[in-house]
Amino acid sequence: MQMAMKGLRLHLLALGALLATTAGCAVEREPNMEFAPWINHMMFSSAAESYAPSPVSAKTGKPVFANGRVNQLPPLGTIPRDFAPLHFSNDEAGRVAAAATFPKAPVEATPENLARGAWGFATFCVPCHAADGSGAGLVAKKAGWNFPIGYTDSNAGKWADGYLFHIVSYGRNNMPSYASQINQLDRWKIILHLRALQQQNGAAPVAVEPAAAATPSAPAAAAVPATK
Numbered sequence: 001m002q003m004a005m006k007g008l009r010l011h012l013l014a015l016g017a018l019l020a021t022t023a024g025c026a027v028e029r030e031p032n033m034e035f036a037p038w039i040n041h042m043m044f045s046s047a048a049e050s051y052a053p054s055p056v057s058a059k060t061g062k063p064v065f066a067n068g069r070v071n072q073l074p075p076l077g078t079i080p081r082d083f084a085p086l087h088f089s090n091d092e093a094g095r096v097a098a099a100a101t102f103p104k105a106p107v108e109a110t111p112e113n114l115a116r117g118a119w120g121f122a123t124f125c126v127p128c129h130a131a132d133g134s135g136a137g138l139v140a141k142k143a144g145w146n147f148p149i150g151y152t153d154s155n156a157g158k159w160a161d162g163y164l165f166h167i168v169s170y171g172r173n174n175m176p177s178y179a180s181q182i183n184q185l186d187r188w189k190i191i192l193h194l195r196a197l198q199q200q201n202g203a204a205p206v207a208v209e210p211a212a213a214a215t216p217s218a219p220a221a222a223a224v225p226a227t228k
């Protein structure tokens with residue numbers, strides 16, 4: 001019996017190979033020949049609707065998915081490809097922890113990385129912080145606040161790279177999170193560019209405008225309307 005099954009299987013394989021070699025000659029517009037119709041439930045499977053209740057198994061009479069749904073949650077701890085989760089809380093303790101973990105950016109300041117950082121800064125940061133990091137971007141001017149980040153004596157000039165990375169990743173007060181727009185590597189490269197800007201600008205120029213909110217040391221909460 002076993003031998004016979006084996007023989008049959010070999011025949012089927014041979015037939016399959018023959019069909020595969022001749023399939024190339026078939027007229028492309030015609031549907032392919034149905035081979036072994038008793039096993040082609042894959043061919044005629046009915047796709048379940050994502051948001052419909054789970055189909056019922058013909059075998060068990062129970063829903064295919066125990067929770068009765070078609071869409072299933074990914075297993076706990078699943079992360080998207082190329083995504084590394086950040087294990088820092090979204091508060092000052094998290095910022096401090098990020099600063100301790102990353103006193104320096106884990107990315108080298110090569111010309112390519114700096115160029116990429118400059119591109120990111122010009123794309124995402126300039127509207128508020130201005131090209132030179134003076135904080136006098138168009139949005140900031142309209143909103144009436146100013147957060148300079150391009151000077152060695154600004155807060156950003158004194159904080160560790162990890163602290164800045166945390167601010168860009170999670171946002172802070174009126175500063176939005178850029179985690180969904182800028183991947184982690186590019187965020188680090190933006191910080192490299194920011195460091196280059198700070199070196200270039202050195203200390204902040206003496207403020208000529210009388211606006212108190214324009215000084216780097218102004219308390220953030222007082223300068224920013226609370227519209228989180």
Ligand code: HEC
Pocket residue numbers: 120121124125126127128129139145147148149154155156164167168172173174175176178190194216220221224
């Ligand atoms: C929509 C306007 C806006 C954009 C765009 C923006 N920021 Fe900010 N940023 C702010 C505001 C407002 C603050 C002050 C946050 C606070 O009150 O803590 C801030 C604060 C900061 C600080 C801390 C400065 C300090 O002294 O408190 C850093 C560093 C910073 N931003 C970096 C960036 C970088 C890098 C980008 C681009 C990826 C960026 N920001 C884009 C509005 C913006």
